[in-house]
Amino acid sequence: MSVRFQLTDDQRALKAGVRELLERRFGREAVRRAVDTPGRLDRELWRALGDAGFFALRLPERAGGVGLGLAEAVLVFEEAGRALLPGPLVATHLAAGTVPGAAGGETVVTAVDGELVEWLDEADTVLGDAQAALPLRSLDPLTPLHRVPDARGVAAADPVAVLLTAAEQLGTAVRVGELAVQHARTREQFGQPIGAFQAVKHLCADLLARTEIARVAVYAAAVTADPADIAAARLLADEAAVRGARDCLQVHGGMGFTWEADVHLHLKRAWVRARRGGGGTESEELLAARLAA
Structure with a gap:
C-alpha cells in the first residue's frame, strides 16, 4: 500500500x-x-x-x-x-x-x-x-x-519548537540546493557549465536527495505530532541543512565562503540552529528510547 x-x-x-x-x-x-x-x-x-x-x-x-x-x-x-x-x-x-x-x-x-x-x-x-x-x-x-554559565536543570525541549527548527533547517536545505543548481548551470569551466561534470552532478543529486527525505520527515511529523517522528525529522533536517550548505559551498568553490556569495550565511545559520534544544544527541536518545520500549 x-x-x-x-x-x-x-x-x-x-x-x-x-x-x-x-x-x-x-x-x-x-x-x-x-x-x-x-x-x-x-x-x-x-x-x-x-x-x-x-x-x-x-x-x-x-x-x-x-x-x-x-x-x-x-x-x-x-x-x-x-x-x-x-x-x-x-x-x-x-x-x-x-x-x-x-x-x-x-x-x-x-x-x-x-x-x-x-x-x-x-x-x-x-x-x-x-x-x-x-x-x-x-x-x-x-x-x-x-x-548562561552553569545552566542546570534544563527542561526537555518543547516538541513544537524542535519541529519548527527542523522546518527552518529544511528551508535552508531547499535554498542551498537552489543556489547550487543555479551556480552549476551558469558557471563555466573549460568551455562548458560546471554542472556537466560528474562530480558536480553527484553533489547536486545528493543535496536534493537529503532535502526531499528531510521534507517527507518534517511534513509527516507536522501531521502526527509524535515526539519520535519530530526527533527523526529534526535529525534529518539538521543533516540536510548542514551537509547541503557544505555541498553548495563545494559547488561554488572558493568564492562560496566570500562575502560576495550567500552560501556561507546559510551554512553558519544551519550550524547555529543545530545547537538548539532537540537536536543531535537529544533526538538520538529519544529515538533510541522509543525503539527500546
Whole structure:
C-alpha cells in the first residue's frame, strides 16, 4: 500500500504568499543590510510579520489568531529558513497568546534554550533565567548569542519548537540546493557549465536527495505530532541543512565562503540552529528510547 501526501490548495497558497512577503520585505539587499548591522532587529519587519499572522498562525480565531494548525506553521517556518529571516521567531511564535503583544509582532520574545539565548539584547521578554548570561561570539552574523554559565536543570525541549527548527533547517536545505543548481548551470569551466561534470552532478543529486527525505520527515511529523517522528525529522533536517550548505559551498568553490556569495550565511545559520534544544544527541536518545520500549 502506498500513501501520498500532497499539500492542499490553501497550503500551497499560504506557502507562496509567505515567500512573496519575505522576498519583498527581506530580499537579498535587506539581508546584506542586516549583516552590516549585526545585533539589530528590524522592528518594522517584525510588526509586518505580526500583521501577516506569522506569530498568531496557530492561535484560534476567537483569540484573534489565524486558526491554522501545526502543518501550516511548518510551511511558514520553512519559508522563513529559506529566506534567512533573523530573530527569535520560534520563541515569539510559541509565546503568542500568553505574552502580550507577541501575536501581533509588537513584542519580541526570546527564551533560554539550554545554555544559549538568542537575541537577548533585542528581546522585550525573556522566558527563563538569563540574568547571568554572557555575550558569546556567534558564527552567524544574523543570530547574536548569549551563554548562561552553569545552566542546570534544563527542561526537555518543547516538541513544537524542535519541529519548527527542523522546518527552518529544511528551508535552508531547499535554498542551498537552489543556489547550487543555479551556480552549476551558469558557471563555466573549460568551455562548458560546471554542472556537466560528474562530480558536480553527484553533489547536486545528493543535496536534493537529503532535502526531499528531510521534507517527507518534517511534513509527516507536522501531521502526527509524535515526539519520535519530530526527533527523526529534526535529525534529518539538521543533516540536510548542514551537509547541503557544505555541498553548495563545494559547488561554488572558493568564492562560496566570500562575502560576495550567500552560501556561507546559510551554512553558519544551519550550524547555529543545530545547537538548539532537540537536536543531535537529544533526538538520538529519544529515538533510541522509543525503539527500546
